[in-house]
Amino acid sequence: MTAAVQVEDLEVRFSDILALTGATLRVERGRVCGLVGMNGAGKTTLLRSVLGLVRPVSGVVHVDGAPPAKARRAGGIAYVPQSEDVDWDFPLSVQDVVATGRFAHQGVLRRPREGDREAVEAALARVGLTALADRQIGALSGGQRKRAFAARAIAQEANLLLLDEPFAGVDTGTQEDLTALIRELAAAGATVLVSTHDLDTVPALCDEVALVAGTVLDQGEPAAMLEPHSLARAFAGRSLA
Ligand SMILES: Nc1ncnc2c1ncn2[C@@H]1O[C@H](COP(=O)(O)OP(=O)(O)OP(=O)(O)O)[C@@H](O)[C@H]1O
Ligand SMILES: [Mg+2]
Secondary structure: OOOOEEEEEEEEEEOOEEEEEEEEEEEOOOOEEEEEOOOOOOHHHHHHHHOOOOOOOEEEEEEOOEOHHHHHHOOOEEEEOOHHHOOOOOOOEHHHHHHHOOHHHOOOOOOOOHHHHHHHHHHHHHOOOHHHOOOEHHHOOHHHHHHHHHHHHHHHOOOEEEEEOOOOOOOHHHHHHHHHHHHHHHHOOOEEEEEEOOHHHHHHHOOEEEEEOOOEEEEEOHHHHOOHHHHHHHHHOOOOO
16 A cells, blocks of 8 residues: 655765665554654754655655645645744734645635635644634744644645644643644544654654664664664764764
8 A cells, every 4th residue: 555655765865964774664554654764864854845846856656646746736735834924024924824735625716615714723723722823923932833723724725734732832731732633633534744852742742752862773662662772872862064
């Protein structure tokens, strides 16, 4: 059967920096796969490769058996970037940001239809941001921003969710809400790749874990991947680039 995400022997360089080499990952539909590794390990690079935004030196990335650009253009991939990668001064309201999740559902004129408005409203309600819908995105707290991007992913109705550090800087309540939400989306058939530094969140969130350290060192059950000898390889195997 075709995997939802298939990465084969991927190599990515940024000029002379080798970000990933020999990275292989396979994630089946409806699974939540955690990407665990230290700063600079290549987690964001791996997510952006799956999104088709990074041009690899070599290797293959397939989403549902095809190059990622196809699924991305069809709105099939929702990406929640790491907070540092977002321009928070952009003059968009929370509602606007969530509505961008509907673009692939609209025609070239991007004229929102009733269904689009309903999807945006429902997504905002689901993450508890209805009251803040008109607020500029930069005028939200860190946790509220994460919720706003989660709402965009929900409104998009994507089959594949790529979440880059969704728990960084959020409180326990928001973390639990986001975990429950991600599990619900996976139960409904979505595939999720989620990078995290926070190992405590992994057992409740992930069906499997990929250890990232300039490559994918190993992929397997969370309990096995979180054993000290496995973690030691991921966290000691590479100096900070
Ligand atoms: N646009 C870029 N230009 C040059 N080097 C980059 C670029 N993006 C990433 N890198 C380098 O590639 C390597 C992997 O970075 P990446 O952002 O994928 O790591 P990460 O695991 O997401 O780290 P973090 O936990 O800090 O978010 C690092 O050495 C980084 O410095
Ligand atoms: Mg990163």
